[in-house]
Amino acid sequence: MALQRTAGVVIHLTDYGEADKIVTLYSPTLGQWTGIAKGAKRSIKRFVNKLELFSHLDIDYSDQYALPIINQAELINSHLALRQNYQNYTAATLVCELFRSWTHANDHDPQLFSCLIWILERLCQHHAWQEAMVLFLIKFYSRLGYQPNLLVCATCQRLENHSGPFRFQASHGEIVCRKCQSATSAVMLSINTVKLLSKALVLPLDKLNRLRFTPSSTNEALALFKHYDRYLLDREGPSWNFIKT
Ligand SMILES: [Zn+2]
Known part of the structure; x- marks a missing residue:
């Protein structure tokens, strides 16, 4: 099983079945990327407080299936402060929606990723x-x-x-x-x-x-x-x- 690693920001999340989550990231090396975190709703050690919208993560994944499997996530920045202000939260939600609409798989742009980090951090500072x-x-x-x-x-x-x-x-x-x-x-x-x-x-x-x-x-x-x-x-x-x- 080929293990891979990438960084990315969570731009969309959905529950899948009783225990899993489908996670979409924007990654500086992969572009828009979607994987499944099996048992994410139960696995406290591997995923708790990490697989959240706006989280900047490092993930380990295996891609032998059409939908890659996320094995582990490390939190780089949760951008938690975004959740304390309604307008900043909705602005960040729009940012994620724009990345979902405009970016594609296997079409990465590190500068676009820098823009994403820049706006999330700026919104966190409540400017x-x-x-x-x-x-x-x-x-x-x-x-x-x-x-x-x-x-x-x-x-x-x-x-x-x-x-x-x-x-x-x-x-x-x-x-x-x-x-x-x-x-x-x-x-x-x-x-x-x-x-x-x-x-x-x-x-x-x-x-x-x-x-x-x-x-x-x-x-x-x-x-x-x-x-x-x-x-x-x-x-x-x-x-x-x-x-x-
Ligand atoms: Zn003119």
């Missing part, structure tokens, strides 16, 4: 969750290849302070200034929001805390990503509804 989510979302869609073009108006190729508000057009992932607008779009962005998001795109994760969003910029940006996600997936993920702006 303003809205701002943390905006910064996560801009990095997340960029890694997926859907980086919105926020540098200039897509029509006149300019970005001028007086040419806002801008409209975001999800079909092209671009903004159009007030003068060039012909089509309507539900998502309006102030010049301030556009500039903050553009800065977030180029800053590394460990420098993102330099940016300060006003409440209105945070709301505009969250509305943008909700709209963009619904357009790209052609459906609305249920956890978006719990995100209050």
Whole structure:
């Protein structure tokens, strides 16, 4: 029996039968990965308090079957503080839902994994969750290849302070200034929001805390990503509804 090992964050859990759990992780080496933890509901030593949503784990598994078997889990970080604040918990639930919707098996991206760890830790620190989510979302869609073009108006190729508000057009992932607008779009962005998001795109994760969003910029940006996600997936993920702006 070939034993393997990987790290990962639990992004989904379901009970299976009386004693087992089906566990989905996002792993920096395997991408989205699902295995079964047999006897997980009874085995105190191997699994208790480890197989929980948001837990960062090291697991040992064997993959001789179509559904790999998780033999053991070691807890790296439970992200327990997420459970003490309803809004931070729901924001983290949305993060897990996005990873389930957008990532695939055998398609790993260590940078995407770093984004996942970054947002969970940030939400654990009980910083303003809205701002943390905006910064996560801009990095997340960029890694997926859907980086919105926020540098200039897509029509006149300019970005001028007086040419806002801008409209975001999800079909092209671009903004159009007030003068060039012909089509309507539900998502309006102030010049301030556009500039903050553009800065977030180029800053590394460990420098993102330099940016300060006003409440209105945070709301505009969250509305943008909700709209963009619904357009790209052609459906609305249920956890978006719990995100209050
Ligand atoms: Zn324009």
